[in-house]
Amino acid sequence: MALTFDDGPGPATGQVLDLLAQYGVQATFCQIGPQAAANPATVKRILAAGHRLCDHSVHHPQPFAALSHDRQVYEISTARDMIVRAGGPGAKVAWFRAPGGGFTASNQQVAASFGMRPLGWSVDTRDWAKPGVPAIMATVQRELRPGGVILLHDGGGDRSQTVAALRQLLPWLVSQGYGFDFPAV
Secondary structure (H helix, E strand, O other), X not given: OEEEEEEEOOOOHHHHHHHHHHHOOOEEEEEOHHHHHHOHHHHHHHHHOOOEEEEOOOOOOOOHHHOOHHHHHHHHHHHHHHHHXXXXXXXOEEEEXXXXXXXXXXXXXXXXXXXXXXXXXXXXXXXXXXXXXHHHHHHHHHHOOOOOEEEEEOOOOOOHHHHHHHHHHHXXXXXXXXXXXXXXX
């Protein structure tokens, strides 16, 4: 299964990275361009720890699919450039995650033109809504299947519930026999 974190890097990213390191888990970080540009040390830390990067747009506009083609190109290409600059030499952005899952054939083609694959999810924890740690855990326990991709957030607001849930989620996943990998293509 794969863990993904959206909307960062943010104030919780360091705690997330510490927890992932404690369990030897690799994850994918779907970053907002200006957040990456404002936190290059964190982007470099993500890469140094062996995690992967994902483009999550410049402004996180929704519904993303309703934007004009030119605006989608701007959101995708500019965020990618900001993330790569923040990551430094050799930084790669392998995936694009449309805000709100607003994928279209057109924006997938734009992402592909920059060498990125679309990245969806199979388990939406809705942690961004701060439903409480028990609700986040219950969603994962109910919906996760082998090969699943869990959507969590390390940025975009107070992520204390996400961090607290991750403290419970990681040992639970290990106890259930799950291995951790990057999202499949």
